[in-house]
Amino acid sequence: MPQKKELDAVAQRIFDLADARYTEQKDFAAAIGETPSIVSQWRSGVSKSYRNRLSKIALALDTTTDYLVTGDGPKSRDQIVGAGAALGVASGVIGAALGIPGIAAAGLAAVGAAAGAVSSASKDSKKTEKLPDTLRPLDLGTFHRIPILGRISAGLPLYAEQHIEGYTVTDLNGGAEYFALIVRGDSMDALGIKDGYRIIVRRQEEVENGEVAVVMVGQDDATVKRFYASGSAVTLVPQSTNPGHQPQFYDTAKTPVKVIGKVVKVEFTL
16 A cells, blocks of 8 residues: 655645535545545645646636645635736736836726726625725836847847837836846746746846846857856756756857846736
8 A cells, every 4th residue: 555645735735725625535536527546646645646737626726726836826716806906907007107008908997897896895885985905006106117028039139129029017126127028938837937927037147056047048049947057067957847848058168158137026927
């Protein structure tokens, strides 16, 4: 009989939510289309095949795959809806102020939705409702506009016109230069940096070993990896659920490796 092993953090979050939501394990198994014996293997730590079914599990538990993987962010989908409306309100105000129509339009839609919700609540309760804190005035002086790059190519300026796909805003400052980059591929998805997500990058030519950086290798497009250097040896390490991604080793005496910047923030894109 397989020996029970200690659960990893992902499995622990799964079963904490499952036990709170389902009376019996077989009900949870049925909700995700698995057999009770498979779920028992997950609970005992014998199998970790749940990692390939996180989307279905998250749906059955009314949560998100990001919460299951990292433990951060909203635990329930209802919280995401509320946070999304708040983000839209803030984005609309900021976008309008900085002249970014797409952001402003999306934000105005969220304002309307939020206002409608407040109005509806007022009618139902027959009393005046206080506006949520997310609708308080924002200090626009803390935000500035930065370009969104679709790619970074060797031999072209960083902000080459053909690479700029739009603009966004950030409250990061401190005198540094920032840009946004759209992630392509799944080489860093285990770290929460997923295909189509947007990362905020601080321009700098050096990073500490182990930090996540945007790096240009030879004449290839820039890549996002954990960066390690020792003398002329550079190792770029992926963090992926895809076993096809392996560490890349370079000798800078033979192949130029250039750090473009350090990843300081990851953003969802809707």
